[in-house]
Amino acid sequence: MQIIHANYELIDILKPLTNIAFVPTMGNLHEGHLTLIQEAFKKSKYVVVSIFINPLQFNSNEDFKKYPRTLEEDLAMLKKIGVPFVFVPSESEMLDPLQTVEIHLPQIAYDLCGKFRPGHFEGVAAIVNKLFNVVQPEMAFFGKKDFQQLFLIRELVRQLDSPIKIMSVDTVRHEDGLARSSRNSLLNVEDRKKAPQLFQTLSSMKEKAIKKSLSFSEIEAFGTQSLNAAGWIVDYLTIRSSQSLESPVRDENQLVILGAATLGSVRLIDNIEFCIHD
Ligand code: PAF
Numbered sequence: 001m002q003i004i005h006a007n008y009e010l011i012d013i014l015k016p017l018t019n020i021a022f023v024p025t026m027g028n029l030h031e032g033h034l035t036l037i038q039e040a041f042k043k044s045k046y047v048v049v050s051i052f053i054n055p056l057q058f059n060s061n062e063d064f065k066k067y068p069r070t071l072e073e074d075l076a077m078l079k080k081i082g083v084p085f086v087f088v089p090s091e092s093e094m095l096d097p098l099q100t101v102e103i104h105l106p107q108i109a110y111d112l113c114g115k116f117r118p119g120h121f122e123g124v125a126a127i128v129n130k131l132f133n134v135v136q137p138e139m140a141f142f143g144k145k146d147f148q149q150l151f152l153i154r155e156l157v158r159q160l161d162s163p164i165k166i167m168s169v170d171t172v173r174h175e176d177g178l179a180r181s182s183r184n185s186l187l188n189v190e191d192r193k194k195a196p197q198l199f200q201t202l203s204s205m206k207e208k209a210i211k212k213s214l215s216f217s218e219i220e221a222f223g224t225q226s227l228n229a230a231g232w233i234v235d236y237l238t239i240r241s242s243q244s245l246e247s248p249v250r251d252e253n254q255l256v257i258l259g260a261a262t263l264g265s266v267r268l269i270d271n272i273e274f275c276i277h278d
Helices: 007-014 031-043 061-066 071-080 120-135 147-159 182-186 189-194 197-211 216-229
Strands: 002-004 021-025 047-051 085-087 139-143 165-169 233-241 254-263 266-275
Touching: 002 007, 007 085, 007 120, 021 031, 021 120, 031 047, 031 139, 031 165, 047 071, 047 120, 085 120, 120 147, 139 147, 147 165, 147 254, 182 266, 197 216, 197 233, 197 254, 197 266, 216 233, 216 254
Parallel strands: 002 085, 021 047, 021 139, 047 085, 139 165
Antiparallel strands: 233 254, 254 266
């Protein structure tokens, strides 16, 4: 396994290769990342995993500092599963203090998580775009847990005419339904037991939407009240079009319920896709 720290070095190493499959991460690797990597290996033997904790996508320095850093364990895990290239750039390599060029994202980047984490998606887009330019992959793999991120990255490559194929991978869950996330390790024992309530609430909202027993806004209110009553602070629980992330228009049937809520001091996100048949 080659561990590369400098952009120019990675560009040189990857230059002769084609069909590169790229998995960008912020480290603290778990089953969700391993699934992305397994999917990448199904498409290519040239898998590149990046590990960069991107300060631009955190809203507060406190949140950035408390992000779990487990580089040694991550590298051991990647070596064990035979990843050939791991890119671990330094902050100075990725962040140019003189950079003035910015990416303006579509309006939906300022809704949902973007509304509660100002600047988050601009930070994601800035780094993902740089990583794409350095790695120049054929395809890049993203998890559906970060549904809005996935949507915006698809928009980024579409609007910039990038040839990179964006591959989405289903959310990997613990047995109790909690979506795998690096943030789960920040939950205390009691909150870890309660954490599956987010997915349970999304699932019962989905059931109600399919049964058409309540309006979407009543279902959203039901979900919010249930989680608030269980001690969560809900940022949003909303039923949207899975194609546009906007509120569904009449008769739209490809839907997603997206949720973000905080338990203790840990903010979790999750979502569930579904179809409504007539
Ligand atoms: O999903 C993540 O881990 C990050 O947002 C990403 C895509 C690696 C960009 O920093």
